[in-house]
Amino acid sequence: MMFPMGGKAQNRAGPEDKPPPDISLIEKVKPLDCAGTDSQDKILRQQIQLLINALPVATLALDAAARIHSVSASLLSLFGYSADELIGQPVTVLVPLELRQRHQAFHDRYMTAPAGRPMGANQDVFGLTKDGTRLPLDIGLCPVETVEGALILATIHDLRGIKQTEAQLDRLRAELQAELEGMRQLHMLVTKLAEISELDKVLEEVLDAVMALQHADFGNIQLLDTESAWLTLAVQKGFRPPFLARFERVGSADGTPYERALRAKTRVVVPDVLLDEACAPYRAVAAAAGFRAVQSTPSCCEAALSKAWFPPISAIRMSHPNASCA
Structure with missing residues (x-):
């Protein structure tokens, strides 16, 4: 029936x-x-x-x-x-x-x-x-x-009682699925945050790779604070204390290869700092550090935290002891 x-x-x-x-x-x-x-x-x-x-x-x-x-x-x-x-x-x-x-x-x-x-x-x-x-x-x-x-x-x-129970189970399954998806998204965010918390390690790996590619003797990465417009030294390899003291922070109007690459948003190559007029204020530091050729490359990346902490642009500077760099 x-x-x-x-x-x-x-x-x-x-x-x-x-x-x-x-x-x-x-x-x-x-x-x-x-x-x-x-x-x-x-x-x-x-x-x-x-x-x-x-x-x-x-x-x-x-x-x-x-x-x-x-x-x-x-x-x-x-x-x-x-x-x-x-x-x-x-x-x-x-x-x-x-x-x-x-x-x-x-x-x-x-x-x-x-x-x-x-x-x-x-x-x-x-x-x-x-x-x-x-x-x-x-x-x-x-x-x-x-x-x-x-x-x-x-x-x-x-079957009304059973159907109501089935509807409740379906609703609970949907809620559970939504919670699991939320947990998955949270896990992804936590993973990204964990990666960012080890930013120095990641930057060191990037610097090592770029130095090997460029056959460079020295190298460093500076991060831009978008609020203050200052570039701050994050990681470096091979530089001596005088260089680190002078370039620990670089302003947006200093005329350094860092600043020029950042402003132009493209790679800047200085074949010889002794011949580049913009580098005149830094020749003594370059001589003390033992390099003459410089290459600065801006790198854009998205940060998971506030850009005031982890900026979207970093400058990778590769330095060579002689002027034969291209």
Whole structure:
């Protein structure tokens, strides 16, 4: 009864499932030996009524024409009808309007080979109460032979509680998935922060690689503080104290190769500091440090923290002891 509607039903296994109804009492419904009389019909209905009321779930009996023969008290409570309102009515009165035609076709097919089985396997099944409430249902069917002919017993489970639980589980799964994604994003951020916390180590590795590529004897990396516009020495290799003291911080107007590369946003090469007029103020420091050729390259990168701490531009300076650098 109540019919398949699109979509596969959810797996309903779980502690809330009720045990399958015990239909052993069906054997007690025996055909009568004589033709039906009003009295015998009454006795048969009483037998059927005793049977369906003994079952632990809402139950009704249908005749071959899909009319309601008998109903249990629990079914009346579930659907909100009285027995007089349902007995003799087509079972489609308990079916949502848009599913009634499909249900009748299902009933006709079922009656060609009636057997005990679930209704609407792998599909959602719905019923309709007197007040118009749509109920998700689980229905089992079982044929019974009587003196009046074949009857179909339909046992009906109300799945609203299970569906609500499934909806809650789906919501919890979605929330858990969102939390896991948030944790993944947080892990990525923490990883990046951890990398930034070891910025000096990373810069040293960068400096070593660039010095090897350029075959340089000295090298350093300065970071730009975007708020003060000062370049500050971060890591260095090979320079002597006089150089480090002079170039620990470099202003934006000092005219050094650092500042010029930063302003031009391109590499600046000074083949010989003795011949470069802009380097005149620094020739003594260069001589004391032991270099004459300079190459400064700006490197742009994104920082995960405030740019006041880790700026987007750094200057990599490679120095050579002679003027043969290109």
